[in-house]
Amino acid sequence: MEPIPLSSLLGSAVDPAQCKLHCAVFNGEHYPIDVLSNDPHEWEKWNRWRGPRNDFNRQFIFSLAQDRHDPNLWLFGGVFEVLVRRGTPGEHSYDITLREDMMGPFIRRLFIHLALTGRQVRRAMEGCIDAMTVASILPEPHVGDPFPGHDRINHSLAEIQLIVSQNRPDWRIALENMKGVYVIHDRLTGEPYVGSAYGDTGIWQRWARYAESLHGNNVGLRALVDGRGVDYVRQNLMFALLEFWSMRTEDQHVLDRETYWKGVLLSRSFGHNKN
Known part of the structure; x- marks a missing residue:
């Protein structure tokens, strides 16, 4: 055509x-x-x-x-x-x-x-x-990329901040009622941080804390923010999901899988996990 x-x-x-x-x-x-x-x-x-x-x-x-x-x-x-x-x-x-x-x-x-x-x-x-x-x-004005799927998230902290500030319904609905294990890696150094969302806190709520605080109250990431600055972490910290489950999943299973991924990615030895 x-x-x-x-x-x-x-x-x-x-x-x-x-x-x-x-x-x-x-x-x-x-x-x-x-x-x-x-x-x-x-x-x-x-x-x-x-x-x-x-x-x-x-x-x-x-x-x-x-x-x-x-x-x-x-x-x-x-x-x-x-x-x-x-x-x-x-x-x-x-x-x-x-x-x-x-x-x-x-x-x-x-x-x-x-x-x-x-x-x-x-x-x-x-x-x-x-x-x-x-x-x-487009049938409606553009507001950003649509939710790509749980297994295709690879977005910077700056992008996550934008998505959270917009309260994007496609992202929020897909993530707020899901537990999971995620990795935040520095795309310049490759250093990873492995975290999890469990209990009553879904992935959306957990990532919203990073959007607000930049570090989610994690010791290693807080040190990175203090050392490299706000602009650095906003542009270079990348978010991805490693595994995800419904809110009915036992918390201990989530924590066990978090521990597993910390070992696989060596995030305690070469990354930002301090426990």
Whole structure:
């Protein structure tokens, strides 16, 4: 099936010759698709930022946020009109306003396919429009990746914090009534920490404590936070489930399996478990 050109969707609402394309990419700390999906004020700031050059020198900014998994997939972030341009680089030097009348219903719903060449992420839109096609249109605004399955979780602490803060129903329902054994590993050093959820505390509640405290009151992880800092643990501590059961499972079975995995992964000798 032939792809649908984005130009056929724009119609007369958007003139590419009046727009600068903003293809927002990972900035070393945050993924733009997360910012767009969860913090409209911060997303506006991403589009107000001026680098060394006056890149947003046209009336409109056609904003896109790169997908986490496919670099050629972009979520539409709205059309902003530039009201004021100040000459200060390295600051939020543009005053902008979101134009809801210009494709407003497609914000956070329209995914666009665009294979960029080169590193420039702010471009004249007419130079890219022929390569831009409609990938999909979501029935509801994008709020993040759906729950991947218990055996496919491999998410950073920053991602877990976001999921918990959103109280994502797909994640919460899948995890809140489950006991389990999990591993938190440092993706830079490989050092693991093995923990468990048992008693009346499901996996969701246990991980919510990490989201709030960063360390879950574990001695080894607390020392890591103190030594390496908040940003380090948010980006580098990765969560995964090793085993999971219903809440009817005996607590002793959970604890026995936790002990087993501590031995297998050597998390006492080479990781963050202190008991």
